[in-house]
Amino acid sequence: xxxxxxxxVRINSITDxxxxxxxxxxxxxxxxxxxxxxxxxxxxxxxxxxxLPTPGEPPGPLHTxxxxxxAKINTHGGAGVVxxxxxxxxxxxxxxxxxxxxxxxxxxxxxxxxxxxxxxFWRLDCDDPVGCPPxxxxxxxxxxxxxxxxxxxxxxxxxxxxxxxxxLAPVTGPARDRMxxxxxxxxxxFTQLLDAAAPEAGNHPDAVLxxxxxxxxxxxARTYLTQAQxxxxxxxxxxxxxxxxxxxxxxxxxxxxFAARRTTGEAWQIQMWTDLVRRAEPEFxxxxxxxxxxxxxxxxxxxxxxxxxxxxxxxxxxHRLAQLLAQAIAAGIDPDTITALLAG
Numbered sequence: 001x002x003x004x005x006x007x008x009v010r011i012n013s014i015t016d017x018x019x020x021x022x023x024x025x026x027x028x029x030x031x032x033x034x035x036x037x038x039x040x041x042x043x044x045x046x047x048x049x050x051x052l053p054t055p056g057e058p059p060g061p062l063h064t065x066x067x068x069x070x071a072k073i074n075t076h077g078g079a080g081v082v083x084x085x086x087x088x089x090x091x092x093x094x095x096x097x098x099x100x101x102x103x104x105x106x107x108x109x110x111x112x113x114x115x116x117x118x119x120x121f122w123r124l125d126c127d128d129p130v131g132c133p134p135x136x137x138x139x140x141x142x143x144x145x146x147x148x149x150x151x152x153x154x155x156x157x158x159x160x161x162x163x164x165x166x167x168l169a170p171v172t173g174p175a176r177d178r179m180x181x182x183x184x185x186x187x188x189x190f191t192q193l194l195d196a197a198a199p200e201a202g203n204h205p206d207a208v209l210x211x212x213x214x215x216x217x218x219x220x221a222r223t224y225l226t227q228a229q230x231x232x233x234x235x236x237x238x239x240x241x242x243x244x245x246x247x248x249x250x251x252x253x254x255x256x257x258f259a260a261r262r263t264t265g266e267a268w269q270i271q272m273w274t275d276l277v278r279r280a281e282p283e284f285x286x287x288x289x290x291x292x293x294x295x296x297x298x299x300x301x302x303x304x305x306x307x308x309x310x311x312x313x314x315x316x317x318x319h320r321l322a323q324l325l326a327q328a329i330a331a332g333i334d335p336d337t338i339t340a341l342l343a344g
Contacts, residue, residue, distance in 0.1 A: 011042055011146065014112065018121060019144035021084060022157035025049055026303050027164045031087045033095040035069055037079040038111060045076045048332065049303070052091045062095065066102035072332035073108055080111040085124075089115060096124055154267065165307045168292075171278050175240075182244035183281045190248060193217060209252070221249040222258050229262070232272035240279070247280040250287035256321075259291055261342055265299030265335065277311060286316040293325050297338045305329055 011017045017036070022028045024036075024047045037046045048069050053062050073079060083099050085092030092115045100110055113124040120136030141147050150157075158164050171179065197213035208214050228238050228246055238246070249255055263269060273292035280288055289312035296305035306329050312322035328338075 011038075011044070013144075014114065014121065015139045015141075016144050016146045017082060018084065018114075018116060018139060019141035019146045020044070020150060021047070022141075023147075023150035023155040026156060026301055027158040027161050029084075029086045030160050031091070032085070033092070033099060034084045034086070035073070035099065036082045036084070037073045037076050037108075038082060039076075039079050045079055046073060046332075046334070048072075050095070052085065052087050052095050055091070059098065062098055063102065066099050068331060069099075070102040070106050070108060073103070074106045080109045082111050083113045083124075084121075085113075085115045087115075087117065089122075093124065161303065161307075164303055168274060168277050168289075168307060168311055170282075175279070178240045179244055179279050179281060182240045183248060183284065185241075186245045186248040190217070209254070218252060218254045221252055221255040224249060225255060225259055225262075229269075229272065232275075233268045235268070235271075237272075237275050243276060243279050244281075247276060247284040247288060250284065250291075256287055256291075259287075260294055260321075263291055263294040263298065263342065265295055265297075265301075267299075269295045270299060270301075270304070273308075277308065282315050286312040286319045286322060289315075290319065290322050290325060293322070293329075294338065294342070297325075297329070297333065298335050300335050302329060 011020060021034055021036075024044070025034070029049055031052045033050045033052055035048045035050075036044050038044055050062070050065055050069070053059065073081060081099075081103055083096050085096055096113050096115075100113065103110060110125065115122045115124055117136075119140070120138050122134075122136045123132040126132035158167075170176065193213060194208055194217075197208050197211040197217075200208075200211040200213070209218060224242075224246060228242060231238055237243075250259065270292065273288050273295055276288040277285060277292055289308050292308040293305045293312070296302075296308055305325070309322050309325045309329060312319055313326060316322065
């Protein structure tokens with residue numbers, strides 16, 4: 001499950017809510033159950049999405065995910081939940097029934113239960129054939145002022161989750177060829193540098209970073225990262241040599257920690273780490289991907305965070321920080337908690 005926290009957005013109708021959901025998630029949901037915690041003033045406090053179970057799939061994983069979602073939503077005392085299922089009626093109704101049970105078990109009221117498909121919505125909690133017609137109610141998100149407000153706020157709604165994942169796809173063609181060459185050159189340079197520092201480390205090769213050259217390298221790495229951040233803040237991506245060098249330098253634990261503590265949810269940071277994830281050679285992808293995960297979480301973009309952390313785990317299944325972040329995402333960690341942990 002992915003959770004998303006966004007700046008407060010007020011909604012005045014079901015059609016407003018349905019128009020906003022894709023912008024909350026970053027993509028148009030398909031075969032999904034969306035849960036939105038809403039306070040008494042109509043403000044969306046938290047939104048989450050689950051895949052609908054496929055026919056014949058055991059119900060255990062869905063119930064486990066819903067229990068976690070209910071526990072997370074319950075931390076926002078006084079909130080009610082709107083459930084919106086996207087997909088075939090049978091699958092949506094099964095998921096909505098399971099979600100209703102999980103939420104009611106911790107005292108969370110259901111404000112509305114909806115099914116959405118093909119430009120129509122159905123009220124699953126309404127038996128009035130006039131107010132809730134059995135053929136559904138048509139709606140057009142473009143007619144809602146919420147759509148314009150979301151776009152103005154800089155939110156995007158890609159066609160689906162695969163389209164969001166594609167924004168992290170590795171570069172190909174000549175761009176990849178240039179990064180291969182630049183990364184090989186950076187690796188060769190730093191190998192020579194560390195070899196030169198080895199005699200000072202003596203019989204303790206693991207202490208090479210504690211030598212004069214090693215400490216100098218770490219200080220230079222921090223400067224290199226700061227320079228890159230200045231460029232991305234000014235909307236000027238770094239060249240291939242700089243990008244390759246930075247991805248190699250991020251193998252230094254001290255630079256990863258330095259970079260992590262400087263992450264924010266600002267758009268330029270997300271753009272920076274997205275760019276470096278796409279350009280990094282596979283063996284150097286995990287570090288920028290975990291840093292992108294931290295940025296996405298602080299921005300409240302749970303879907304992007306989930307995709308980014310799995311990019312890290314795909315190339316390095318044993319990456320400890322990525323493992324911890326994946327667990328935190330599954331538990332529905334919120335942006336404020338991530339920011340507080342990094343500041344601690």
